[in-house]
Amino acid sequence: MGVVQDIGHILLPVDDMDKALAFYRDLLGFRVVGKGSPVWTVIETKGGQLTLWRTTEIPKVALGPKGDSSPFEFHVENFEAAAAHLESKGIRVRRNEAHAGTIWDPFGNVLRVHDHVE
Known part of the structure; x- marks a missing residue:
């Protein structure tokens, strides 16, 4: 039996959280389910979660x-x-x-x- 139970989150780099929320929440329809700080916000849809991660170095x-x-x-x-x-x-x-x-x-x-x- 494997040790991994599920996927916790997937990070998606963004450099402007307000702009990210306008796109992912307001336009695509994700729901905000957690905010840890101005640096990250967890969004979800019925299929899973993404963590929007604010960084100035966006790969x-x-x-x-x-x-x-x-x-x-x-x-x-x-x-x-x-x-x-x-x-x-x-x-x-x-x-x-x-x-x-x-x-x-x-x-x-x-x-x-x-x-x-x-």
Whole structure:
């Protein structure tokens, strides 16, 4: 039997907590569930938690040879509706394939968005 019970949190670097909350809470719909200090805030959705970590040295969260893929994938009910909403708010959206795409947060972190529509 393994010793790990679950994933505690995943850190996401940001350099402005107010801007991060405007994006992740107000636009994407995460709930704030913990604030330890001005340096970190825990946000969650039904699938898990992220910790927004304020730092002046932001290593961009991105993968792939072009830096345009992500270790994070957020599920949405309808990708096209979500993409249209995000674009209307000035968020860059790249459609990768049917029902999936890539967005960038205000700090340059790359995030995948995907739905399960057949």
